[in-house]
Each structure stands twice: as C-alpha cells, then as structure tokens.
Amino acid sequence: MKNHKPTILVVNDDDIDAPGIHALISVMKELGNVVVVAPDTPQSGMGHAITIAKPLRLDKVGLYEGVEMYKTSGTPVDCVKLAVNKIFKGKKPDLCVSGINHGLNHSINVIYSGTMSAAVEGAIESIPSIGFSYDDFTYAADFSKCLPFVKVIAQRVLEHGLPAGTLLNVNFPKTDTIKGIKICRQANAKYAEEFDERLDPHKRKYYWLTGVFQNADKGEDTDVWALDNYYASVVPIQFDMTAHHAIPLLNTWKFNEEK
Amino acid sequence: MKNHKPTILVVNDDDIDAPGIHALISVMKELGNVVVVAPDTPQSGMGHAITIAKPLRLDKVGLYEGVEMYKTSGTPVDCVKLAVNKIFKGKKPDLCVSGINHGLNHSINVIYSGTMSAAVEGAIESIPSIGFSYDDFTYAADFSKCLPFVKVIAQRVLEHGLPAGTLLNVNFPKTDTIKGIKICRQANAKYAEEFDERLDPHKRKYYWLTGVFQNADKGEDTDVWALDNYYASVVPIQFDMTAHHAIPLLNTWKFNEEK
Numbered sequence: 001m002k003n004h005k006p007t008i009l010v011v012n013d014d015d016i017d018a019p020g021i022h023a024l025i026s027v028m029k030e031l032g033n034v035v036v037v038a039p040d041t042p043q044s045g046m047g048h049a050i051t052i053a054k055p056l057r058l059d060k061v062g063l064y065e066g067v068e069m070y071k072t073s074g075t076p077v078d079c080v081k082l083a084v085n086k087i088f089k090g091k092k093p094d095l096c097v098s099g100i101n102h103g104l105n106h107s108i109n110v111i112y113s114g115t116m117s118a119a120v121e122g123a124i125e126s127i128p129s130i131g132f133s134y135d136d137f138t139y140a141a142d143f144s145k146c147l148p149f150v151k152v153i154a155q156r157v158l159e160h161g162l163p164a165g166t167l168l169n170v171n172f173p174k175t176d177t178i179k180g181i182k183i184c185r186q187a188n189a190k191y192a193e194e195f196d197e198r199l200d201p202h203k204r205k206y207y208w209l210t211g212v213f214q215n216a217d218k219g220e221d222t223d224v225w226a227l228d229n230y231y232a233s234v235v236p237i238q239f240d241m242t243a244h245h246a247i248p249l250l251n252t253w254k255f256n257e258e259k
Numbered sequence: 260m261k262n263h264k265p266t267i268l269v270v271n272d273d274d275i276d277a278p279g280i281h282a283l284i285s286v287m288k289e290l291g292n293v294v295v296v297a298p299d300t301p302q303s304g305m306g307h308a309i310t311i312a313k314p315l316r317l318d319k320v321g322l323y324e325g326v327e328m329y330k331t332s333g334t335p336v337d338c339v340k341l342a343v344n345k346i347f348k349g350k351k352p353d354l355c356v357s358g359i360n361h362g363l364n365h366s367i368n369v370i371y372s373g374t375m376s377a378a379v380e381g382a383i384e385s386i387p388s389i390g391f392s393y394d395d396f397t398y399a400a401d402f403s404k405c406l407p408f409v410k411v412i413a414q415r416v417l418e419h420g421l422p423a424g425t426l427l428n429v430n431f432p433k434t435d436t437i438k439g440i441k442i443c444r445q446a447n448a449k450y451a452e453e454f455d456e457r458l459d460p461h462k463r464k465y466y467w468l469t470g471v472f473q474n475a476d477k478g479e480d481t482d483v484w485a486l487d488n489y490y491a492s493v494v495p496i497q498f499d500m501t502a503h504h505a506i507p508l509l510n511t512w513k514f515n516e517e518k
Contacts, residue, residue: 047307047336048370055457055465077306077371081452081468108383110500111307112336124367124449156512165447166502181514185501188424190383193340198314206314209340234514236505241369242444243425246495250427253415255440255493 006032006094006158009083009122013043013076013101013114016061016069020100023143024132025067027150028097031158035093036069037083039076039114044103046114048121049075058082076118084125095158096122096129100146103137106171106223106233107187107215116169120239123167128157130167135174135227146172149181149232162236169235173227182231187222189215265291265353265417268342268381272302272335272360272373275320275328279359282402283391284326286409287356290417294352295328296342298335298373303362305373307380308334317341335377343384354417355381355388359405362396365430365482365492366446366474375428379498382426387416389426394433394486405431408440408491421495428494432486441490446481448474 008028012021016038028034040057057073072082076098084092101115110116115131122129130153134146153170162168169186172178191211198206215224223233267287271280275297287293299316316332331341335357343351360374369375374390381388389412393405412429421427428445431437450470459465474483482492 042312045309045311047305047309047376049306049308049334050304050371050468052304052468053301055467056454057463057465075308078468082454082466085452085454086456086466108498111379111383111498112309117306120370124370152514156514160512163502163505163508166505183506183509183514185503185506186499188499193344195315195341195344197345204316206316207341207345208314209309209311209337234509236502236509237500238502238505239367239370239500240445240447241496241498241500243422243495243497244444246422246425246497247442247444249422250442250493250495253419255411255415255442 008032008034009093009096010034010036011076011079011096011098011118012038013046013118015039015042016071018102019139019141020102020143023147024097024100024150025064027147029065029067030151031154032094034067035083035087036067037079037087038071039079040071040073043076043114045112046075047112048077048117051075051078056082058086076114077121080118080121080125092125092127095154096127097132097154099132100143101133102141103133104135104171105131105133105169106227107189110169110186110237119167123165124239128162130154130157130170132170134172145178149178153234165240166236166238169237171223171227171233173230175230178232179230182226182233184223184226184233184235185221186235187215187224188217189213189224267291267293268352268355269293269295270335270338270355270357270377271297272305272377274298274301275330277361278398278400279361279402282406283356283359283409284323286406288324288326289410290413293326294342294346295326296338296346297330298338299330299332302335302373304371305334306371307336307376310334310337315341317345335373336380339377339380339384351384351386354413355386356391356413358391359402360392361400362392363394363430364390364392364428365486366448369428369445369496378426382424383498387421389413389416389429391429393431404437408437412493424499425495425497428496430482430486430492432489434489437491438489441485441492443482443485443492443494444480445494446474446483447476448472448483
C-alpha cells in the first residue's frame with residue numbers, strides 16, 4: 001500500500017440512493033478518502049453511453065457518513081468523466097470502484113452494464129478500476145457476504161495496481177458461504193431476446209425488452225462456472241477490442257489487389 | 260457468394276433519415292434483399308445501451324427505393340434485437356451492416372459508438388457484421404468515395420463469413436483518393452474531456468461534454484495511422500473483453516490463501 005491515504009472514486013449505475021453503492025462506500029471508507037459520483041436516476045443497461053445531445057447537471061449532495069457525494073443527470077460513464085474533469089480536476093484518484101450492482105454482470109453482461117462501463121471508463125483514464133456485482137437484483141439485496149471479498153480485492157489492486165489497459169469485473173454469487181475467489185475468463189454466453197408485445201390505450205403496439213440468459217460455454221474456467229459453484233468470479237477486462245487473432249486471416253483476403 | 264440472394268440488415272445510430280444510412284442502403288441493394296431498422300432520433304454516443312426501463316416503439320415506414328424500412332424509439336442495439344426477434348423472427352439475416360456513420364469511429368470510439376455497438380450486437384447474434392464510419396460528421400457529408408470500398412468489404416464478408424465472435428470496424432478518411440484498405444489494430448488513444456460550464460436562466464450550472472482526441476500510440480499498424488495516411492482502416496473487433504494475458508498475473512495474487 002502506498003504511504004499516503006488513497007483517494008477512491010465510487011460510482012454505480014443503480015443511482016446514488018441504491019443500497020449497493022452504500023455497501024461499497026462502507027468498505028471503501030476503511031481504505032481511503034472516498035468521493036462518490038452517481039446518477040440521480042437508475043441507469044441499468046446504459047452500456048458505455050455518454051451524454052452529448054443534452055447538457056449535464058452535477059450537484060453536490062449532503063454527506064453520507066461523512067463522505068463527499070455528487071449526483072448527476074448523466075450516465076455511469078459520464079459520472080467518471082465528470083469526476084476526473086470537474087471534481088478531481090485532472091489529479092486522478094488512486095482507485096475507481098463501481099457498484100455494487102444489484103444483479104450479476106458476468107459474461108456478456110459486461111457489454112450492456114452501466115456498472116462495468118463506468119469501471120471501463122476509469123481504466124481508459126488510467127485509474128485502477130474494479131466493477132462489483134451481486135446476484136440479487138432486488139432493492140432489498142443484502143450485500144454483507146460480499147464485503148470481505150470487496151475489501152481484499154480493492155486492497156490488492158491498491159497495492160499492486162493493474163496491468164495497463166485492464167480492469168477487473170467481480171461478481172458474487174448469492175449463497176450463505178462464498179467458497180473463495182476464482183480468476184476467470186468471460187463465458188461465451190448471450191441473451192435470447194423476447195419482446196413482450198402490448199397495446200397502448202390508443203391501440204398502438206409497444207414492446208418491453210425481456211430476455212433469457214443462455215450459456216453454451218461448458219468451460220470450467222469461466223465466470224459463469226465460478227458463480228454456479230459458489231465462488232466469486234474475477235475477470236480481467238480490457239478495452240482494446242481488437243480481435244488480434246483475426247488480423248492474419250483478413251490479410252489473406254488481399255483487398256488491395258482487387259481495387 | 261452463396262447461391263441464394265442474401266438478406267442484409269442495415270442499421271445505424273444517426274437516425275433513419277441520415278444521408279449515411281441511405282448511402283449504405285444504395286450499396287446493399289446491389290448485394291441482396293435489404294431490411295432497414297433505424298432509430299427515429301439521433302443516437303450517437305449511445306454505446307451498447309439497451310432500453311429496459313421504458314417500452315419501445317417499432318413502426319414500419321414508407322419504402323425507400325423499394326426497401327423495407329422500420330423505425331424505432333430504441334437505441335442502435337435495440338434496433339438489432341428488434342430486427343432479429345420481431346422482423347426476422349429468429350431466421351437471421353446473412354449480414355448486418357451499420358452506418359455509414361457521420362464521423363469516425365476509430366480507436367477508442369468503438370466503445371462509445373452506437374454505430375459500432377449495433378454491429379457488435381449483430382456479432383453477438385452470430386450474424387456476420389460490419390460497422391462503417393466516415394471522417395465527416397456534417398449532415399451534408401458526401402459518402403461517394405467510400406462506396407466502392409463498402410461494397411467490396413461487404414462482398415468478402417458475404418463470401419467468407421467472419422471468425423466466430425468477431426466483426427469489422429471500417430473507417431474511411433476524407434480525401435479525394437482513398438489509397439486502399441489496411442487491416443489494423445485499434446490505436447491506444449483516448450479523449451481528454453472538457454466540460455463547457457454554463458449557467459441556465461435560473462443561475463444553476465450545467466455542463467456540455469466536449470473532448471479532444473489524443474493519440475499517444477505511435478504504431479504504424481493502427482487505425483489512426485491508416486486514416487492519417489489516407490487508407491480505409493479495417494479492424495477486426497471481438498466482444499470477448501477478457502484480458503487473457505492478465506489471468507496468470509492475477510493468479511499469483513493468491514486470493515484464497517488469505518481468506
């Protein structure tokens with residue numbers, strides 16, 4: 001651990017009043033000086049959206065257990081951008097933690113999740129970043145079983161940092177006894193979408209997005225496997241989305257010989 | 260090329276009336292049967308957002324040059340989900356193309372871009388998918404120089420398919436003569452954010468997100484280099500965000516010995 005007391009940015013996507021972010025704040029207060037920037041309304045499923053077509057609000061709100069808190073009209077990613085630029089003013093925090101999300105963000109959820117996208121944005125800003133999520137989407141979720149693991153993972157990241165361009169996606173199973181921590185890869189799973197079709201009072205159709213999570217990945221090194229077996233999953237994530245392995249193949253297509 | 264006439268889903272993020280999507284439709288009509296599903300309002304910067312907290316509209320609109328077109332109140336990713344589930348009803352198209360975006364989506368833009376996220380969603384649905392973007396964000400952008408390249412790239416993907424879990428991010432420079440196509444990796448660049456701070460008529464602060472693109476990546480194998488040198492860039496992209504190279508390092512942290 002560095003000698004100075006670390007500065008920790010806490011963000012989420014469920015909004016500033018969610019029990020999950022309060023649970024995360026309670027642990028981070030033991031590790032450093034905490035600043036919270038969170039959306040003023042729920043932003044689940046916002047992915048890496050940023051607000052460019054309308055202006056943003058950023059308001060300091062009352063202290064929560066002595067912690068400086070700001071709420072914004074923006075997305076989870078906007079929270080990180082606003083924190084870095086308007087609150088830290090370029091002097092970056094030592095750690096960015098996002099969550100604890102009410103609901104899992106394992107496997108392909110990493111790409112839809114506002115919680116994880118906020119952590120990705122922290123990593124883009126070269127801040128060691130972690131997203132935390134728990135397998136209970138209810139407002140009344142009890143995060144207490146997760147907290148010792150949240151603490152040790154955050155401590156390790158504060159001690160060691162993370163490799164450039166990477167962050168951690170941490171998910172907790174809902175169980176009486178979390179068996180330990182597994183370092184995993186993202187399972188190759190997806191949603192089978194369904195749209196609930198309804199008629200409005202004017203007899204016009206509208207749709208609600210629903211979906212069923214489908215995992216065809218039988219690997220025992222995945223986050224889905226770890227959670228199914230009562231382990232906390234830790235997946236290192238990167239924002240270089242290049243499929244490096246596909247470059248040699250595409251070069252065999254010899255585009256420029258036909259142009 | 261397969262013997263049957265391919266079915267091609269065309270989506271975008273700039274909205275159904277944007278000249279960029281009409282340019283893309285004009286090329287795709289030469290290659291197959293085209294179905295368009297696009298947002299009813301601009302959705303730039305929406306990333307991989309999905310609409311879960313409010314219902315979606317999906318309306319068939321008048322034919323454009325004989326092509327079946329739908330507009331939706333949803334995000335670019337919602338367009339793909341709605342197309343697969345409500346229009347194609349599970350019989351997937353042979354190709355999903357997104358764009359042509361008014362403005363580049365090279366480097367880190369892949370993660371903020373609605374155009375690219377729609378193509379990523381196509382790939383998640385196992386549809387060969389390509390996002391196209393052009394270095395002119397104006398409404399009056401002239402896409403004519405891009406179109407021969409759009410056609411040949413789409414043809415190759417229809418012929419060969421793409422490796423599982425991958426899609427293409429294609430960007431075009433603004434130049435009189437595009438020199439050819441380069442297969443690239445995503446440059447390691449980012450935005451330096453700034454927020455334009457203003458006062459509303461009630462003297463309350465609000466902010467507009469702005470930013471300057473900063474490329475510190477000197478590689479000559481990147482999309483930024485290709486575009487700066489008047490080549491069209493083609494980056495294979497994957498939605499497995501696992502930083503596989505970081506897994507051995509994290510295993511040395513021996514989390515479970517301390518719990």
